[in-house]
Amino acid sequence: MPTMPATSSPPAVGEILTAANAVILGKPAQTRLALCCLLAKGHLLIEDLPGVGKTTLAHTLARLLGFQFARVQFTSDMLPADILGVSIFDRERGNFRFLPGPVFSQVLLADEINRATPKTQSALLEAMEEGQVTTEGETRPLPQPFFVIATQNPSNQVGTFPLPESQLDRFLLRIELGYPDHDAERSLLESGGRRAQLPALSACLGAGEFAQLQQRAAAIHTSPALLDYLQLLVEATRKQPRFVHGLSPRAALSLLSAARAWAFTGGRQMVLPEDVQAVLPAVARHRLRLVSGSHAGAEDIAALIHSVPLL
């Protein structure tokens, strides 16, 4: 018998997703994408209206994966030091002592990141890229693993500082949650708010287990045919006149690793074009800008996929 592509997730992954979906009702695709983002060692950006469960999703993931977790609510009067930490004078010892900020944690939930000024945003984004923080001439490494799960409101809302392209590029995936469907909302109404459940969540994974999962996800097989297809997609974004510019090579790498994680969470040992197509909107939408000036919409990505024949 040939090995049929399995459709069930690996046990640990299935456990995490089941637990997460019990908290975030009716959004299995989004929770899977969020998990994939972390499995692919990327930072996650969740964008949607206030009150649809962005923070809850971030919080839930951190708890289920057993990560040390810190949360920062970004505001317009926030300073970089509020995130990175400050040195204060210790009178007893007679020297300066560094008080690490919330960035020194495994999962940093940056709530409403686009409410902060660009200066504060860039302080965080530098930490995301470098994996270390430099303050007052001293460089301090961040804990491993280090994830940022940022949430932001749609940028047309009042009082926001939209993230520039270069900084958006540092988020591996961007997802939208959207309103819950009818049944999910009814369950939500019947059982009360979800935040109350969060403290009760226990970690599904032991120490170091998540790193193993990451390694397994990165080892998923990609055939030359799949890479051909992925390249065709990326090249199409560069050729099609509807986009101002195409996906960068870094974005192509992101697409590949996200597709690997998606295939891994789907229980497959190889990446299929379907996996690439599934993660492409989350990878590409915040990186592609249309000629009209707005970011690419879901229908633009669908048109992109439909324009690249697959063999």
Place this chain on the structure above:
Amino acid sequence: MGTRPPQQLVEHAAVPWLLAVALATAGPHAGHLPLWLSLLVGGALLWRAWLWFQGGQLPPRWSLALLVIGAVAGIGWQFHSLLGKDAGVAMLVVFMALKPLEMRSPRDALVIIMLGYFLLLTHYFYSQSIPTGLWLLTAMALLTATLIRLHGGAQPLAAIARYAGLLLLQALPFMLILYLLFPRVAGPLWGLPQDAYAGLSGLSNQMSPGSISNLIQSGAIAFRSQFVGELPEKSELYWRGPVFDAYDGLTWTARPRNAPLPAPVIEAIGSSHAYSSILEAHNQRWLLALDVPTRLPPDSSLAPTLEVLAREPLRVRSRFSFTSTLDYRANRSETSEALQQALTLPPKLNPRTRALADEWKSRPPEKIAEAALAMFRNQQFHYTLRPPLLGPDAMDEFLFVARRGFCEHYASAFVFLMRAAGVPARVVAGYQGGEVNPVDGYLTVRQSDAHAWAEIWLAGKGWVRVDPTAAVAPSRIEQGIVAALPAGEPLPTFVRLDAQWMRQLRNRWEAANNTWNQWVLGYNPQRQREVLARLGLTDPDWRSMSAWLAMLCGVLLLAVMVWTLPKRRPADPVLRAWKAYCMQLDRRGVRRAEWEGPIAFAQRVADARPDLAALTHEAAGCYAELRYGRGGGEQLRLLQQCIHRLPPQGT
């Protein structure tokens, strides 16, 4: 009655395209169709356009049948036949005009397109000029664009035009190969043989007063010449046509011979000039060489009277190469029969002229000629295209009363005088001079350059040319007809063009026509041989040409195939098997979108055809393993088996 499947209709927006095709292909025939037919065609097309505009119903079939019967009967009545060129073209035009009125299915539209391509060809029966060629090229592009529009659906005009242009361009290499190598047949490129002789003009085989001055009214081109070396002086350019040695008091003709005269003997003295001429068809045998030819083109001969004769009358525009010498002695010893003929005059006519000639008889022949020329030069003779009418004693009236005439008058009076004075003489008709077209360097000789001069035979010198017109109007010989004739003489405006820009325009147009004539219309077997010899294919016959033709077309097709094949046929057996499986599913009503991955497709099949779900899942799984995983031969075999395990269609 069985129910017919619903018929597919011609797209409404495609109808104007088809009407444009009908108009572009049938319209230009209006010039030579009877008026009632043109009106019928225009009315039918307008009717169809109106129906399109209104969205009205097409007329019932019986009314169309009546129209067709009526039109065919009219054609039969008009042309007395339904066969033949004109009637056949008229029938095609009628079909083209009426077909849109019964255009319902796409098949009808295709019939219009095919009829259009065919109708294009018929235009060449009537005209083979450059504008016709350009128009038909445009019409062909329109036909092709309409074909694209019919099959490709609505798309931007620019896209259709680009595609049509590309298709026609792709045909270009094949066209060139066919042009070069397809064995040519002798004869006109287009048209039926009897068309070739209609409306030809040129010198005729007799000369009576007025015949040349009538010819001069035409600005049409008689021939074009290209010299290898330097062009001789204009006054040396005597292009020899027919030679007339018999006179009946009115008309000069060439006397038919009982026995063939011996071949002429020519002694060249000066340098020789090589040139080639493209002669327009004139339906006569003479080839208008420069006096006198020393080397002749093949299939021609030098007549005893020194003109070059082709074997057959010249019925198509043809190209000939000659070498001529301008300084010569011709027939120093002439037969007594020829000399006798050159002295014969009709009895009794023109007594005053004879009396004048009698006075000169005692002098040597050269002095007699000089005396006659001096008379023309010194007395009040006028050169004009509008001479007065002459009575029965034409020479007397001309020499002593009217003294107004044209080259034909001077030549014939001079020859009459010479014969009456005992000097053998004859009239030569032909062309004199010509004009160099600066655009392509060809010397253009028109009908307006037609001329007549005289030849006298002198012992020891042979036949010597004497041009009495030069004595009366030297500028005719040195500068041409326009300079010689006073303003107000009825010359064609085309010849007389004063404005510089118009002259340039005419020169360019004639040069373009010359190229077209030589390379398109005049590309005959001989020219084809020349071109192929230049390409290194010496002495080709139709067999070797056909072999080359087949080989080059084959190579070209092969190149096209090699270029397009990789895009069409997947070499990979995995891809082939998967494509075959998807094709089978397509036949069963589920088509895989081009971008759709195997598992997603299998999922969709499971929804649409639950009976095929398991099999398709297996096939998709095998394909995914083979193409995106690490699957091997086992899976390929399974995938190929899946194709055969599909239930038969329609179950």
